[in-house]
Amino acid sequence: MPLVAAAVCPHPPLILPELAGAAAAELDDLRAAADAAVARLLAVGPEMVLLVGTGPETARFGAADSGSLGGYGLDRPVRLWKTNCSGSEVLPLSLTVGAWLLNRARTGLPRLARSVAHDATPAECAALGASLVGDDDPRVALLVLGDGSACRGVTAPGYDDPRAPAYDEGVAAALAGADTEALRDLDPVLSAQLKVAGRPAWQVLAGAVDAAGGAWRGELGYHRAPYGVAYFVANWERV
Secondary structure: OOOOEEEEEOOHHOOOOHHHHHHHHHHHHHHHHHHHHHHHHHOOOOOOEEEEEOOOEEEOOOOEEOOHHHHHHOOOOOEOOOOOOOOOOEOOHHHHHHHHHHOOOOOOOOOOEEEEEEEOHHHHHHHHHOOOOOOOOOOOOEEOOOOOOOOOOOOOOOOOOOOOHHHHHHHHHEEEOOHHHHHHOHHHHHHOOOOOOOOHHHHHHHHHHHHHHOOOOEEEEEEOOOOHHOOOEEEEEEO
């Protein structure tokens, strides 16, 4: 599948207004940035969207599969795409939120999803990314889901870690500059210590773009750390 564009978004459950409740307005800017990134991804004219996110294991999912946010208070499944076919409620959190973002955009484009194991090595992630692209139709766009460090302050899920700001700044710079080498070089051990959920998915993106070849440009649309977790929104497009 020839790669035409990519977008990077985070996957906090609270991005869904119905889960955030009275606090929904606190993430209005993140929600707007993610919506804009998805709209820009679709405007490139892909023929299919492939979602990539971190999960318990590396796996592929069908168009009729769905994810559950029941543990966060949402009682209905979030379907990846097809609603008239039999699927399973198997999507990990990252892909469930990604499916919600695409459904929110009201696109009718076909979509599939791949998860990459949270402990996959950088080489494994890059190899998975390279396997996703090729010269045959259709034109595919990647929607890559991943959060940054969860150690930005004493109220953060991972408490405060002084290494977290520099790590997140490095990711932000890599996403802004479409720097695949910098993403490939993210340290799995440090990433795990900082409770970074996006490292494997970002390295899949790097592998896919490197395999696709050509010149790419990046643009960072959001980089903040509400609730002590770093969130990034970015678009990558061919020059």
